[in-house]
Amino acid sequence: MQPHILTIPDDSVYEQLVQLAAAAGLHIADNGLVSKPVQHATIPPDISKLTHEEKLAILKRGGDGRSIPDPLAWQREERQERPMPFRS
Secondary structure: OOOOOOOOOOHHHHHHHHHHHHHOOOEEOOOOOEEOOOOOOOOOOOHHHOOHHHHHHHHHOOOOOOOOOOHHHHHHHHHOOOOOOOOO
């Protein structure tokens, strides 16, 4: 995202901007910088410790894969159980 600099003509416009920023969930610091509060994400379960059946159950429930730290490694691991063309 590109940074933007705003020129505010007077205090009443500044107050309106502050109210608008607060309504949008933004914070204006004393130095004038606008920031969005950091939202702490929940820690996903460690997929590597789940059984094959538990992993499949997550996918069947509509899991979006965000809880898998390395999707390519997980996919490679799952495919080791079946023969693939041109794999030696």
